Amino acid sequence: MSQSAEPPLTDRTLAAPAQGQMAARAGEPRNYVGIVRVAVLVILAAVALTTPGFLSQPSILSLLTTVSFIGCVAVGMTLITISGNIMSFALGALVGATAMVFVLAANWGGFAFGLVAGLAFAAVTNALQGFLIGWLRANPIIVSIAALALIYGVAEAFAAHGTIYAATGTSYAGFKGKVAGIPVEFVVFLCVAAVAQFLLSLTTFGRNLFLVGSSFRAAEAIGVHTWRAVTGAYLWAGLFTAPAGIMLAIRYDAASMNYGLGYEYDAIAAVLVGGTVIKGGEGSVLRTLAGAIVIGVIQVVLVLQGLRTEWQYLIAGLIVLGVIALQTPGTRD
Amino acid sequence: MKRLRDDPHLRPLFVLAACAVGLALVDARDFLTVATAASSLETFATIGLVALGLGLTMMIREFDLSVVGMYSMAGCIAVVMGGTYAWLGLACALAAGLAAGLAQGWLIVRLRLGSVGVTLGGLLVFAGIAYVVTENRALPYENMEVALGLSAPVGGIFSVRSIVAIAIFAAAALVIGLTRYGRDIIAIGSDRRAAMTAGVNVDALVIGIFGFSGFCAALSGALLSYSLASASPAGLSDVIVPAAAAAILGGVSLAGGTGRPLGIAMGVLSLAVLRAGFNAVGAPPYVNEVAMGTILLLVAVLDSTYLARRLQGLVRRVH
Numbered sequence: 001m002s003q004s005a006e007p008p009l010t011d012r013t014l015a016a017p018a019q020g021q022m023a024a025r026a027g028e029p030r031n032y033v034g035i036v037r038v039a040v041l042v043i044l045a046a047v048a049l050t051t052p053g054f055l056s057q058p059s060i061l062s063l064l065t066t067v068s069f070i071g072c073v074a075v076g077m078t079l080i081t082i083s084g085n086i087m088s089f090a091l092g093a094l095v096g097a098t099a100m101v102f103v104l105a106a107n108w109g110g111f112a113f114g115l116v117a118g119l120a121f122a123a124v125t126n127a128l129q130g131f132l133i134g135w136l137r138a139n140p141i142i143v144s145i146a147a148l149a150l151i152y153g154v155a156e157a158f159a160a161h162g163t164i165y166a167a168t169g170t171s172y173a174g175f176k177g178k179v180a181g182i183p184v185e186f187v188v189f190l191c192v193a194a195v196a197q198f199l200l201s202l203t204t205f206g207r208n209l210f211l212v213g214s215s216f217r218a219a220e221a222i223g224v225h226t227w228r229a230v231t232g233a234y235l236w237a238g239l240f241t242a243p244a245g246i247m248l249a250i251r252y253d254a255a256s257m258n259y260g261l262g263y264e265y266d267a268i269a270a271v272l273v274g275g276t277v278i279k280g281g282e283g284s285v286l287r288t289l290a291g292a293i294v295i296g297v298i299q300v301v302l303v304l305q306g307l308r309t310e311w312q313y314l315i316a317g318l319i320v321l322g323v324i325a326l327q328t329p330g331t332r333d
Numbered sequence: 334m335k336r337l338r339d340d341p342h343l344r345p346l347f348v349l350a351a352c353a354v355g356l357a358l359v360d361a362r363d364f365l366t367v368a369t370a371a372s373s374l375e376t377f378a379t380i381g382l383v384a385l386g387l388g389l390t391m392m393i394r395e396f397d398l399s400v401v402g403m404y405s406m407a408g409c410i411a412v413v414m415g416g417t418y419a420w421l422g423l424a425c426a427l428a429a430g431l432a433a434g435l436a437q438g439w440l441i442v443r444l445r446l447g448s449v450g451v452t453l454g455g456l457l458v459f460a461g462i463a464y465v466v467t468e469n470r471a472l473p474y475e476n477m478e479v480a481l482g483l484s485a486p487v488g489g490i491f492s493v494r495s496i497v498a499i500a501i502f503a504a505a506a507l508v509i510g511l512t513r514y515g516r517d518i519i520a521i522g523s524d525r526r527a528a529m530t531a532g533v534n535v536d537a538l539v540i541g542i543f544g545f546s547g548f549c550a551a552l553s554g555a556l557l558s559y560s561l562a563s564a565s566p567a568g569l570s571d572v573i574v575p576a577a578a579a580a581i582l583g584g585v586s587l588a589g590g591t592g593r594p595l596g597i598a599m600g601v602l603s604l605a606v607l608r609a610g611f612n613a614v615g616a617p618p619y620v621n622e623v624a625m626g627t628i629l630l631l632v633a634v635l636d637s638t639y640l641a642r643r644l645q646g647l648v649r650r651v652h
């Protein structure tokens with residue numbers, strides 16, 4: 001959890017110009033935000049630990065799988081947020097659609113084919129949006145909302161009954177187990193997070209992404225191919241989101257657009273809680289990991305306290321409002 | 334003639350004509366009926382006011398994502414509070430919409446925050462309240478008299494709902510066309526700092542427009558719930574996709590500084606005719622959703638900042 005308060009050295013050095021400036025200008029509010037953050041974490045931990053059954057094994061396992069599904073989408077969202085495009089409203093729909101593509105393809109050509117088809121579908125769908133946003137500089141919010149409507153509309157055309165079931169006889173039992181006591185989902189999520197952090201911290205693509213996000217004009221002026229960075233961010237966001245859909249399909253041996261409902265909101269809440277800045281150019285996957293754990297804990301506590309899932313939107317909204325109000329005051333552009 | 338062709342405010346007229354002619358060519362007998370006109374106006378009443386509020390926030394270079402949440406929440410408030418007196422429920426819903434809109438505007442101005450972030454929080458909070466109140470089911474409204482009265486045809490093709498929407502559009506068009514508020518809004522959208530220097534009360538106007546946007550969303554949400562005799566949380570894409578598409582079709586630019594209420598009204602009307610036409614010719618429901626998504630994507634591309642530059646680059650490469 002300390003990651004959220006203290007970003008790792010690597011991305012601080014990479015995004016040095018933007019962050020140095022920010023710290024100099026807003027040193028005071030930062031400390032204040034830090035205090036609020038620690039206080040909230042302490043309260044959350046206290047509520048979680050005093051909730052009966054939170055530390056039981058089924059509850060911890062369900063926490064890990066919840067965090068994994070939200071986390072994969074949130075890691076994808078992190079790249080989009082860092083690139084300066086705020087968020088994508090289409091990632092939840094992408095989760096459902098990827099699950100459907102995976103089940104359809106796996107029914108037709110086997111598990112491996114389904115895996116490839118699901119990942120390719122998510123990458124291409126997202127990269128197309130990224131291309132419109134990066135190359136033409138179309139508005140990212142509008143493009144993602146349009147993509148949301150298109151994905152739902154096309155899915156409805158293909159699956160009139162809503163749910164697609166895995167063919168009888170195909171069982172993904174091997175992928176439902178545990179590795180050393182940890183759910184497979186969580187292992188996949190950790191791999192996704194590791195790949196994303198590697199991309200952001202150690203590659204030219206990652207460096208360009210931070211540059212484009214902190215100042216589009218400056219990045220363009222020094223000759224960065226801005227559209228490649230933005231398209232890449234969306235492409236990778238699709239690839240990181242796809243595992244969530246595929247794992248949901250494996251878990252339920254079926255796929256439906258409903259599987260993805262609300263994931264984009266949990267993801268953006270996780271990204272913002274982790275401390276990635278909504279206006280871009282600053283952030284890390286490790287922070288999002290911490291944010292996803294916070295959101296996961298909140299959801300598991302809500303369920304254990306007997307509150308219905310309908311409360312999740314309200315809680316996510318209050319979190320987003322609170323974090324945004326605290327985040328970098330007075331640095332609107 | 335060139336001036337006419339380049340005027341963005343005429344764009345929706347061409348689109349409207351194209352929609353009508355296209356659908357008439359597909360199936361004139363089912364499309365060219367009074368029922369289609371009436372159903373177009375009902376859709377106009379459903380998305381028009383949301384598009385107007387959203388369009389005004391786009392004109393000052395902001396974006397009010399919260400309209401969808403407000404739309405759902407206002408419907409729930411109206412149904413819960415308006416059991417005995419429909420006007421009481423409506424008043425509560427409108428007050429909530431106005432207050433929530435003003436509060437968001439205040440946050441944006443006072444804390445100097447981006448409007449997308451703040452209204453994203455607003456969207457989730459309002460939609461969350463709607464989900465909690467309705468328990469994710471349709472909440473029935475028992476007062477059937479009000480429900481029937483709101484949907485009853487007036488003068489052949491109108492209804493109370495569509496008349497309210499048209500009246501508010503007319504009022505907004507008059508205020509923006511004839512008072513200095515119209516010029517101030519365009520000035521804020523074009524160059525906020527210059528507008529401030531020129532003496533425009535930018536902060537008050539921004540807060541006011543967010544209040545108006547919340548009010549409009551609440552009004553159409555409450556009236557829709559009354560006329561359907563039930564309230565249920567609306568999906569994000571149901572309202573904001575046609576509303577945003579209609580505003581941009583109607584000459585509003587996401588870059589701010591252009592647009593006017595009549596243009597937005599024409600944009601809404603063309604989408605409403607399209608939707609009514611799909612129903613009239615018996616197209617399955619997903620056709621409408623795909624069409625709305627495609628239109629929004631197209632107008633987003635047409636409105637994009639680098640479109641002209643990229644096209645020039647392509648032309649240069651060809652030569």
